[in-house]
Amino acid sequence: MTDLLGEKDKTPRTARGERTRRALLSAAAEEFGEKGFHEGSISGITRRAGCALGSFYTYFDSKDDIFRALVADMSGQVRDYVGPRIAQARDGIDAERLGLLSFLEFARSHKEIYRIIDEAEFVDQAAYRTHYESTASRILVRLREAAARGEVSGEPDEIHAWAIMGMNVFLGLRFGVWDDSRPVQEVAAIANALIERGIGSGGRDGNPDNA
CATH class of the missing domain: 1.10.357.10 (Tetracycline Repressor, domain 2)
Known part of the structure; x- marks a missing residue:
């Protein structure tokens, strides 16, 4: 689904999706907490979360x-x-x-x-x-x-x-x-x-x- 500006709404629509998003945020806290923003990476986040790279982009556009x-x-x-x-x-x-x-x-x-x-x-x-x-x-x-x-x-x-x-x-x-x-x-x-x-x-x- 997209909003009026043509941007995709990445809000989880299922309990499973919310769990995945939560896992990514928890992994990001570990990644950035340990390495900092600039040294931290999306691959590091997905590895910690046990998620595929595609799952990351389902909920987030970028590292920022x-x-x-x-x-x-x-x-x-x-x-x-x-x-x-x-x-x-x-x-x-x-x-x-x-x-x-x-x-x-x-x-x-x-x-x-x-x-x-x-x-x-x-x-x-x-x-x-x-x-x-x-x-x-x-x-x-x-x-x-x-x-x-x-x-x-x-x-x-x-x-x-x-x-x-x-x-x-x-x-x-x-x-x-x-x-x-x-x-x-x-x-x-x-x-x-x-x-x-x-x-x-x-x-x-x-x-x-x-x-």
Whole structure:
């Protein structure tokens, strides 16, 4: 089937097709995570996935195409892993602790995510920005909902969301990828104390006028 622009729709239409596409994405994560985008190859991906070359082109147009899809897929995996755990939070501040804790867990079992997302900055700038902008947007929504419940002081700003995300990203790199020996609960608790003292309902709101 083709769309109005004459391009073929490569969305899987069967459960088997979805399994094949998933196998290719998982193989791409291994290939690019190990070799990087430029050294990784379509043949390497299909070999890892146990698929024929023709199966690759059934679902993806090129190496760039599957890399772009992989960045979006990994971003979605993080969201889907973290989301249900955050839903169990006692309050807005605890939600950020659980968010970091679950992200550390994810990073430890998917260490390739850092190389893939970092390379996206140079391979596909739009996918790279979308990954971080959507993550920060979800954090900001949580903060504003917490503020409405009186769990966060002041009026949460985009800066708060990006600051928390930035902290999480580098803690994930240090304690998820480089060294996974420290308990994730401890890392998350220490980091969360900074948030609680900074924007918690009993702390300051991050406004310099209140310093």
